[in-house]
Amino acid sequence: MAIRRTYLRPMDGWWRRDPFFLRYMAREATSVFxxxxxxxxxxxxxxxxxxxxxxxxxxxxxxxxxxxxxxxLLLAVFAYHTWSWFAIMPKTMPPVVVxxxxxxxRAITAAGVAVAVAASAALFALATVLA
Amino acid sequence: xxxxxxxxxxxxxxxxxxxxxxxxxxxxxxxAPGGGAPATQSWTIPWTRDMSxxxxxxYIKDHLDGSLTFRWSxxxxxxxxxxxxxxxxxxxxxxxxxxxxxxxPVRLEALAHFPIERDLVVDAEDFIGKLAKIKPYIVPKEPRxxxxxxxxxxxxxxxxYESFSHCINCMLCYAACPQYGxxxxxxxxxxxxxxxxxxxxxxxxxxxxRMDLVHxxxxxxxxxxxxxxxxxxxxxxxxxxxxxxxxxxxALDWFARFLPGRK
Numbered sequence: 001m002a003i004r005r006t007y008l009r010p011m012d013g014w015w016r017r018d019p020f021f022l023r024y025m026a027r028e029a030t031s032v033f034x035x036x037x038x039x040x041x042x043x044x045x046x047x048x049x050x051x052x053x054x055x056x057x058x059x060x061x062x063x064x065x066x067x068x069x070x071x072x073l074l075l076a077v078f079a080y081h082t083w084s085w086f087a088i089m090p091k092t093m094p095p096v097v098v099x100x101x102x103x104x105x106r107a108i109t110a111a112g113v114a115v116a117v118a119a120s121a122a123l124f125a126l127a128t129v130l131a
Numbered sequence: 132x133x134x135x136x137x138x139x140x141x142x143x144x145x146x147x148x149x150x151x152x153x154x155x156x157x158x159x160x161x162x163a164p165g166g167g168a169p170a171t172q173s174w175t176i177p178w179t180r181d182m183s184x185x186x187x188x189x190y191i192k193d194h195l196d197g198s199l200t201f202r203w204s205x206x207x208x209x210x211x212x213x214x215x216x217x218x219x220x221x222x223x224x225x226x227x228x229x230x231x232x233x234x235x236p237v238r239l240e241a242l243a244h245f246p247i248e249r250d251l252v253v254d255a256e257d258f259i260g261k262l263a264k265i266k267p268y269i270v271p272k273e274p275r276x277x278x279x280x281x282x283x284x285x286x287x288x289x290x291x292y293e294s295f296s297h298c299i300n301c302m303l304c305y306a307a308c309p310q311y312g313x314x315x316x317x318x319x320x321x322x323x324x325x326x327x328x329x330x331x332x333x334x335x336x337x338x339x340x341r342m343d344l345v346h347x348x349x350x351x352x353x354x355x356x357x358x359x360x361x362x363x364x365x366x367x368x369x370x371x372x373x374x375x376x377x378x379x380x381x382a383l384d385w386f387a388r389f390l391p392g393r394k
Contacts, residue, residue, distance in 0.1 A: 006246030006254050007162050007247045008246045009247070017243075020357075020362065021309060024357045091369065092372075092375040
């Protein structure tokens with residue numbers, strides 16, 4: 001067999017090659033912010049265990065301008081996180097057949113986003129009632 | 132080695148009466164074995180609204196440079212031969228029209244993630260090997276003689292695999308998969324879609340053999356759900372769905388080991 005003298009192109013900077021890859025990397029990067037927020041909540045839990053004074057100090061930190069600015073950023077990132085994961089969800093599940101017809105991908109994504117919005121609204125309402 | 136130069140177009144186009152034909156620049160990443168790294172060469176050619184990228188290449192080969200190398204066969208998006216990167220996106224040359232790329236320039240490159248054999252021709256050996264590995268044929272559940280008649284399938288049983296059977300092996304999905312580019316051992320979208328097609332077929336009995344490949348290091352778990360494979364597929368096969376459905380199947384198979392009576 002003849003020796004093949006092929007050329008393999010390098011993969012350096014592959015994620016900058018296509019806007020689709022940039023959106024994918026952005027989706028993956030949002031997970032870092034999800035972990036960051038989980039750590040903030042965990043930190044609050046630790047403060048709660050340490051007593052009222054420590055917990056109040058944590059609450060005071062949450063209300064600081066820096067924390068509020070970070071939370072606004074988190075809200076925007078979480079919104080993209082939610083949308084991007086529900087956008088890929090139809091590809092991760094077996095076809096859903098309703099009344100003999102396959103449910104379109106858009107309906108699955110819309111249902112996911114709707115549930116997320118409803119759950120967030122319910123949580124917000126509960127928090128308002130308890131506050 | 133070809134240089135980076137612009138050639139004048141030869142005659143042979145069909146301009147509108149009394150008008151000079153419109154011209155478009157076609158840039159091709161060219162590579163000749165043993166000739167060093169690939170380099171871009173460009174031609175400015177006359178074009179008409181009904182011309183495809185494949186026809187532009189044929190014009191160049193017929194009139195300007197006979198050494199330009201590319202694969203093609205059917206010209207109607209069913210043979211899967213003319214896959215290439217068109218302005219950085221994996222497309223079939225025959226169903227990509229110059230009118231959608233005008234005023235240009237149009238940049239053509241061999242399918243990403245594959246070794247370039249020459250110009251726009253890639254070495255597809257790896258994909259062909261993967262195709263053979265997934266047993267892309269029906270392995271009957273039980274031997275059946277001709278006298279027993281044909282197999283029957285309900286419309287529902289057909290619907291379970293039909294879309295995955297539309298794959299034309301054009302490999303655009305591999306050029307769209309960064310995980311395949313980073314680790315070519317990954318079975319990849321196209322072969323997994325076909326694997327899924329046979330696993331979902333009610334007549335087939337080789338699911339368990341194919342699942343060994345699904346579970347393996349090069350199987351579905353190398354996929355990170357980029358999803359671009361399904362975007363670029365010219366036949367709407369949705370390989371990303373096949374790969375990700377098999378992640379569920381692979382996880383369920385793993386848990387099933389703990390059930391009594393299972394190996």
